[in-house]
Amino acid sequence: MATLTVLQWGFFISGWFAWTVDAIDFFAVSLATSRLAVYFHKPIGTVTLSITLTLLFRPLGALLFGLLSDRYGRKWPLVADLLVIAAFSLGTGFSKTFSTFLAMRSLFGIAMGGIWGLAVSMSLENMPVDCRGLFSGYLQLGYPVGYLMIAAINLNPRVASTSGWRLLFYIGAGFAASAALLRLLLPESTYFVERRKRQRRRNIVFIREVGNMMKMHWALCVYGIIFMTAFNFYSHGSQDLFPTYIQKDKGLSQHDASLITIIGNCGAIAGCAIGGYLSQYLGRRLTIIVMCLFCGAMLPLWLLPDSFAGLSAGAFFVQAGVQGAYGVVPVYLAEISPVAFRAMWPGVAYQIGNMVSSASAQIESTAGEHLKDPISGLPAYGRVSAILIATAAGVLIICCFIGIESHGAPFEQGRAAFEQDGGKDVVEGDHRGGLSVRNSLELHDKAVFTHIEA
Structure with a gap:
């Protein structure tokens, strides 16, 4: 950490804050689902349609703002994106009808789709190579930090009232505008x-x-989409309906559900930092596998207890496993992505995965309402969520076994998208065309294995 310059810290903090804002604005709906259902006179399954629509439109934003960033720079596209987020968050708070609310969340999803790719590319391309793993974890923990912040705000009695949900979106708009200013x-x-x-x-x-x-990396694009689809089912399956699960399945109060959510996100923060740091030594894929196995081992603790203490412990350790794997994602996608398209490609892969998994909240809510607990007769939201998490973790482990590893890829030396052969993964070092990132990695790996054998 001491190797970073003041400017490198500034780039990282700006990207981290932008990603935190994304979480604050997104999870405002998850935390207010029950109140929104009462306010708009809709069932919970219908209200979660807004979450689905937000996720559905995010790939469009990732493509649009990612291409703008790869072509025109990291600064102004991100500033514009954050200001648009602030505007639509404000519009969500002013919504009077459910149709208007859905429209705001759909447009909001386009703006939100651009944040992740722009934040990751700006932060990691200016980062010393040895710091990438640790700061990848730090960057990704912005998401659970954002969730924790909005959950803490949700504890305020005024916000927790039936009409207080509007304040969550007003506050989110303020955070987005502040991130744009930074x-x-x-x-x-x-x-x-x-x-x-x-x-x-x-x-x-x-x-x-x-x-x-596109010609050179179409197979990598398919892999990235499958990989991030599994990751988003993995993450959203443990988060989107969690407060509802605590209240409906376990019978705890909204206040207790918010407290457990906060405790769970403390685990997520710890997991992101540990996972990102370990990946610098274990490798990106092996770290993800270890964290998925840890999460699976903790699922009984997440599902079986009925007490506040037991559920809090389960939330902490499951979120540590989920986000411990997720902490590796920023640096992993940045290292395997086409060198010149580090804003667009990771963002699109990430958000298409979001789009495919966009129905996760509705799947959980609908299946949970039909799959009743045999003893209490209450909806089994928790059981459905656990099945979804375990299935997604299994797919991720398979993806990591068959995927590629580009640990330490010298992408900071690569040509930009507007340069000759930028789309062919050219790294500077040879005036006749340079050296492919993939080829340089093969030479690096060969040297490492030769050293080990010796």
Whole structure:
């Protein structure tokens, strides 16, 4: 951590705060689901449609803002994205009808889709190589921190009232505007400034290199989408309906559900930091496998207790396993992604995974209402969630076994998307064309194995 410069810290904190804002605004709906159902006179399964729509539209935002970032820089697309989020969050709070509420959340999803790819690319491309694993975990823990913050705000009696749900979105708009201001105060990404000096005919080259990237990496695109679909089922299965599960299945109060959510997110924060740090030594895929197995072992503790203490412990350890694996995702996707499209490609893979898993909340709520507990007769939201989490963890383990590892990829030396051959993963070092990131990794791995054998 001491190796970072002040500017590198500024880039990281700005990306981290933007990702935290994403969580604050997204989970406001999850925490207010019961109150929204009462206010709009809709069943919980219908209210969760807003979560589905938000996730459904996020790939569009990832594609739009990701391409803008890879072409025009990391600064202004992120500032614009955050301001749009603030506007739609404010509009959500002013919604009078359920139709308006759904429309706001759909438009909101487009804006939210751009945040992750832009935050990751800006933070990690300016980061020393040895710090990537640790700071990948720190970056991803912005999400549980955001969840924790909005859950803590939700404890306020005024916010917890039937009409107090509006305050959650007003506060979210304020956080988004603050994140935009912070990014506005910082300069353009150092990497992007250096690459911009090297190319003049940027528009023509950029369009051609998008095509080169798609031709070269179509199989990697398929893998990334499957990988992130499983990850998003894994994450959302443990989060979206959790407060409802605590209240409906276990019979605890809304206040207790919020407290357990906060405790669970403390576990998520610890898991992100530990997972990201371990990945620098165990490798990205092995760390994800270990964390998935740990989460699976903790599921009985998450599901079986009825007491506040037992459920709190289960939430803590399951979220530590879920987000411990997720803490590796930013650096893993950044290292395997096409070098010149580190804002667009990881963001699109991440958000298409979100889109495919967008029905997770509705699956849980609908299945839970039909699958009654045989003793109490109450909805079995928790059992359905546990099945979903375990299935997603199994798919992730399979993906990690068959996937690629690009640990330490020198993407910070790669050409930008508007440079000649930027879409072909060219790393500077040879004036006749450079060296492919994939080839450089193969040479690096060969040297490592030769050293081990010796």
